[in-house]
Amino acid sequence: MAMTEVDVVVVGAGFAGLAAARDLVAARRSVAVVEARDRVGGRVRNESIGPDKVVEVGGQWVGPTQDHVLALAKDLGVETFPTYDTGARVLHFGGKRGTYKGTIPRINPLVIADVGRAQARLESLAKKVPLDAPWTAARAEAWDAVTFETWLRRNTLTKAGRLLLALGVEAVFACEPGDVSLLHVLFYAHSAGSFQMAIDTGGGAQQDRFVGGSQLLCDKMAEALGPEVVALEAPVRRIDVTGDVTTVVSDNGTWRCRRVIVSVPPMLAGRIDYQPLLPPWRSQLTQRTPMGSVIKCNAIYDEPFWRAEGLSGQATGDGAGARVVFDNSPPDGSPGILLGFLEGDEARRLGRAGPDVRRQAVLDSFVRYFGKRAAHPVDFVELDWQAEPWSGGCYGTLFGPNVWTRYGHALREPVGPVHWAGTETASVWSGYMDGAVASGRRAAAEVLATLG
Amino acid sequence: MAMTEVDVVVVGAGFAGLAAARDLVAARRSVAVVEARDRVGGRVRNESIGPDKVVEVGGQWVGPTQDHVLALAKDLGVETFPTYDTGARVLHFGGKRGTYKGTIPRINPLVIADVGRAQARLESLAKKVPLDAPWTAARAEAWDAVTFETWLRRNTLTKAGRLLLALGVEAVFACEPGDVSLLHVLFYAHSAGSFQMAIDTGGGAQQDRFVGGSQLLCDKMAEALGPEVVALEAPVRRIDVTGDVTTVVSDNGTWRCRRVIVSVPPMLAGRIDYQPLLPPWRSQLTQRTPMGSVIKCNAIYDEPFWRAEGLSGQATGDGAGARVVFDNSPPDGSPGILLGFLEGDEARRLGRAGPDVRRQAVLDSFVRYFGKRAAHPVDFVELDWQAEPWSGGCYGTLFGPNVWTRYGHALREPVGPVHWAGTETASVWSGYMDGAVASGRRAAAEVLATLG
Numbered sequence: 001m002a003m004t005e006v007d008v009v010v011v012g013a014g015f016a017g018l019a020a021a022r023d024l025v026a027a028r029r030s031v032a033v034v035e036a037r038d039r040v041g042g043r044v045r046n047e048s049i050g051p052d053k054v055v056e057v058g059g060q061w062v063g064p065t066q067d068h069v070l071a072l073a074k075d076l077g078v079e080t081f082p083t084y085d086t087g088a089r090v091l092h093f094g095g096k097r098g099t100y101k102g103t104i105p106r107i108n109p110l111v112i113a114d115v116g117r118a119q120a121r122l123e124s125l126a127k128k129v130p131l132d133a134p135w136t137a138a139r140a141e142a143w144d145a146v147t148f149e150t151w152l153r154r155n156t157l158t159k160a161g162r163l164l165l166a167l168g169v170e171a172v173f174a175c176e177p178g179d180v181s182l183l184h185v186l187f188y189a190h191s192a193g194s195f196q197m198a199i200d201t202g203g204g205a206q207q208d209r210f211v212g213g214s215q216l217l218c219d220k221m222a223e224a225l226g227p228e229v230v231a232l233e234a235p236v237r238r239i240d241v242t243g244d245v246t247t248v249v250s251d252n253g254t255w256r257c258r259r260v261i262v263s264v265p266p267m268l269a270g271r272i273d274y275q276p277l278l279p280p281w282r283s284q285l286t287q288r289t290p291m292g293s294v295i296k297c298n299a300i301y302d303e304p305f306w307r308a309e310g311l312s313g314q315a316t317g318d319g320a321g322a323r324v325v326f327d328n329s330p331p332d333g334s335p336g337i338l339l340g341f342l343e344g345d346e347a348r349r350l351g352r353a354g355p356d357v358r359r360q361a362v363l364d365s366f367v368r369y370f371g372k373r374a375a376h377p378v379d380f381v382e383l384d385w386q387a388e389p390w391s392g393g394c395y396g397t398l399f400g401p402n403v404w405t406r407y408g409h410a411l412r413e414p415v416g417p418v419h420w421a422g423t424e425t426a427s428v429w430s431g432y433m434d435g436a437v438a439s440g441r442r443a444a445a446e447v448l449a450t451l452g
Numbered sequence: 453m454a455m456t457e458v459d460v461v462v463v464g465a466g467f468a469g470l471a472a473a474r475d476l477v478a479a480r481r482s483v484a485v486v487e488a489r490d491r492v493g494g495r496v497r498n499e500s501i502g503p504d505k506v507v508e509v510g511g512q513w514v515g516p517t518q519d520h521v522l523a524l525a526k527d528l529g530v531e532t533f534p535t536y537d538t539g540a541r542v543l544h545f546g547g548k549r550g551t552y553k554g555t556i557p558r559i560n561p562l563v564i565a566d567v568g569r570a571q572a573r574l575e576s577l578a579k580k581v582p583l584d585a586p587w588t589a590a591r592a593e594a595w596d597a598v599t600f601e602t603w604l605r606r607n608t609l610t611k612a613g614r615l616l617l618a619l620g621v622e623a624v625f626a627c628e629p630g631d632v633s634l635l636h637v638l639f640y641a642h643s644a645g646s647f648q649m650a651i652d653t654g655g656g657a658q659q660d661r662f663v664g665g666s667q668l669l670c671d672k673m674a675e676a677l678g679p680e681v682v683a684l685e686a687p688v689r690r691i692d693v694t695g696d697v698t699t700v701v702s703d704n705g706t707w708r709c710r711r712v713i714v715s716v717p718p719m720l721a722g723r724i725d726y727q728p729l730l731p732p733w734r735s736q737l738t739q740r741t742p743m744g745s746v747i748k749c750n751a752i753y754d755e756p757f758w759r760a761e762g763l764s765g766q767a768t769g770d771g772a773g774a775r776v777v778f779d780n781s782p783p784d785g786s787p788g789i790l791l792g793f794l795e796g797d798e799a800r801r802l803g804r805a806g807p808d809v810r811r812q813a814v815l816d817s818f819v820r821y822f823g824k825r826a827a828h829p830v831d832f833v834e835l836d837w838q839a840e841p842w843s844g845g846c847y848g849t850l851f852g853p854n855v856w857t858r859y860g861h862a863l864r865e866p867v868g869p870v871h872w873a874g875t876e877t878a879s880v881w882s883g884y885m886d887g888a889v890a891s892g893r894r895a896a897a898e899v900l901a902t903l904g
Contacts, residue, residue, distance in 0.1 A: 144630065145599055145601040145602070145628075145629070145630030146598070146599060146601065146602050146630070147597060147598060147599060147602070147853045147854075149597040149598065149853075150597070150598050150599070150602050175854075176597075176854060177597070178596065178597030178598070178853045178854040179853065179854045237689075267739050270723075271722075271723045277839070277841055279804075279839075280803055280836060280838035280839040281800065281803065281804060281838070283838070283839075283841070283844060284742065284743070284745065284800075284838055284844070284845060287719050287741075287742035287743060287844055287845070288742045288852075289739075290736065290739035290740045291736070291739060293736065345858070348733065348736075348858055351732055351733065352731075352733060384732060386732035386733070386735070386736055387729070387731075387732040387735075389729055389735070392735060392736070392739055393736060393739070400740075400852040400853060401599045401601075401630045401631065401852060401853065402599075402627075402628060402630040402631045406797070406800055
């Protein structure tokens with residue numbers, strides 16, 4: 001295979017890698033972006049559902065304060081439009097269905113008060129976590145030694161309150177409260193501004209969507225870089241540093257370069273063979289950074305029938321199937337699409353159950369929220385991110401107990417000519433597309449500063 | 453490279469892989485054992501310190517009820533001898549040094565009572581964890597959602613009691629109490645018989661040693677298999693299943709076979725490229741099974757000077773450096789060797805500090821336990837297992853919260869022709885050499901049952 005020489009190799013063509021490559025090319029550096037998949041986008045993906053219509057089966061939303069990805073969209077000429085949020089929301093909880101407007105459901109006021117008090121405490125603790133170095137928080141050791149489940153049990157008085165907050169964790173992290181440390185939840189909330197920002201539609205992380213789907217941004221970045229820069233179907237297997245020359249070996253080409261930016265999640269970065277070996281703390285970090293568990297399911301209907309009934313399409317529930325649901329129709333409302341998330345334990349259970357059982361479970365939950373019309377979609381487009389070898393899971397990396405405090409220092413620290421990007425390495429909006437873009441730009445700046 | 457055809461390929465030449473290969477060969481099956489390192493033994497390793505003298509820098513002890521490894525040693529003609537355990541032990545705790553005989557140190561009786569009560573509770577809970585399926589324990593969900601640190605804080609009354617139990621966790625798991633779930637600690641204790649069995653010298657897991665060092669057993673197994681069976685320096689990169697034929701691709705040879713036994717830790721098994729892909733739950737398991745953090749340090753002296761002073765060489769402390777120390781001299785007591793463990797946070801801290809700082813910290817701790825003569829060894833032989841790419845850490849795999857309950861089912865379940873061995877897959881003495889041998893034999897029996 002041909003050996004190509006460039007200034008910088010970027011491993012991974014998601015938002016982080018492509019944003020890095022963009023800045024490097026703008027600074028007149030030669031770059032190769034080397035991607036394992038047969039497409040760019042990483043954890044975002046458009047699926048075609050007809051002429052000029054797509055449904056997103058990966059990351060999709062954008063919201064206020066996500067300035068990096070919004071500026072990028074503006075540069076690329078990609079418009080946003082508001083997530084459909086008109087009408088009442090559905091809550092199916094404890095076997096009962098109810099609808100409500102605004103953000104506070106009509107349930108037992110004691111439960112509302114319980115959730116409100118616990119969340120207020122959470123928000124206040126989150127502000128105390130330094131975003132650049134969560135392990136330096138005054139109480140970092142104590143917060144990292146317990147699971148979020150432990151904190152939740154100590155800080156709620158009602159079972160229903162605990163369950164509602166657990167639903168919030170499932171929605172934001174695609175895991176159960178016992179999967180992550182309290183410190184991680186606090187960091188993540190602070191990184192998004194607040195836990196409320198991470199959960200909200202209007203004013204929060206789910207406020208807007210991209211016209212044409214989120215992958216369009218990555219497609220446009222890749223197109224501008226050109227096919228001679230972006231190599232697809234080229235999983236990187238080895239990074240070999242010998243003196244001033246670094247060799248990046250993939251299944252579909254080998255590159256020689258001066259610097260490397262690895263923009264894949266830490267877990268996948270850990271599966272590359274480095275010569276010389278990375279420091280033990282970096283290796284042990286990558287053993288401790290599993291990906292979340294989510295299956296994203298879109299049921300497609302002739303029309304968004306719930307809208308005519310005064311419903312926003314947003315629903316939450318504590319039963320089987322999709323526990324978090326959104327109207328995911330295209331900007332013109334045609335076709336109507338309900339997006340249901342299987343997250344944490346439901347993703348694990350229904351991932352093993354197979355596609356037929358899964359589809360039925362999701363549609364059954366849609367019927368509970370929106371009535372019988374939901375039972376008969378014209379199409380059903382899902383993606384089990386647990387089964388994606390080049391992500392390993394979604395939305396992002398879960399930090400269990402004692403990982404941030406023991407290994408956080410190794411997350412972003414370059415090792416010789418190897419720099420680290422990816423949304424996990426971002427301080428602000430870590431885990432989101434915005435954090436990915438920011439991380440790529442930060443890594444590109446690091447690299448540019450080292451190139452003579 | 454030549455393509456070799458065998459009935460079974462075994463990946464990894466540690467105790468598990470070699471024990472599997474032994475049984476397969478005894479059943480007249482053709483086998484290849486494919487090992488990444490340039491030696492057999494995996495997490496056990498002999499280091500030569502002169503003619504016919506070795507010091508063990510990996511797993512080394514054996515104790516009562518470890519019937520699998522003891523039977524193997526008998527077969528191979530390897531003798532055992534008792535760990536030196538004559539004289540008083542040293543405890544350096546809260547800035548004070550004391551010596552004691554028996555198992556209970558002379559410290560505040562309230563602390564002794566505190567530790568005793570907490571440990572009794574632990575032992576009683578441990579008995580309730582089914583060894584073949586820890587996730588089926590009646591309280592598995594609750595026990596798995598909290599860290600052992602959380603349990604420790606709830607079940608001890610004194611700080612000193614908590615610290616002593618934390619030292620026990622460091623010694624047994626090479627991690628901190630916040631790194632693992634309560635369920636994992638309970639499983640592990642039950643798997644060893646009891647937590648006390650895991651900690652004890654006489655009557656416990658540290659009772660005896662192998663004459664010639666533990667690696668001798670692996671060397672003898674490999675020798676009997678022959679060099680045409682055991683391939684070294686052959687890291688396995690890909691396992692490709694096509695119909696009835698499975699191809700195992702390494703850096704140093706390719707094999708075609710009917711069945712594969714992967715005997716490396718789950719984390720390393722997860723870094724092999726499988727075609728077709730493994731099920732998502734197996735992949736997510738291997739993302740959640742990091743290895744422990746330990747550096748094993750042996751200081752070598754002309755003679756075991758502590759023995760003449762009535763000391764056993766066993767010491768425990770809560771300060772910097774080695775917190776768990778043993779007399780690790782050869783059977784004839786010459787030279788004298790003190791073995792100090794750096795575990796959990798101390799392994800992480802002193803792993804980063806570099807060899808000079810590390811050696812000094814260990815010797816300083818030895819001086820606190822045994823006086824000034826300990827400051828001047830004639831040699832110092834250490835191994836940082838965190839830096840070993842083909843182990844990733846030691847002693848074994850750490851199961852953090854929600855791993856056993858969500859992914860335990862995938863630990864041992866074969867995937868097509870691929871079977872799983874390794875001490876992590878053992879029910880009894882999981883994490884020990886004994887569990888490794890048992891797991892290899894169990895996997896060999898699985899495979900033999902499938903071969904016509």
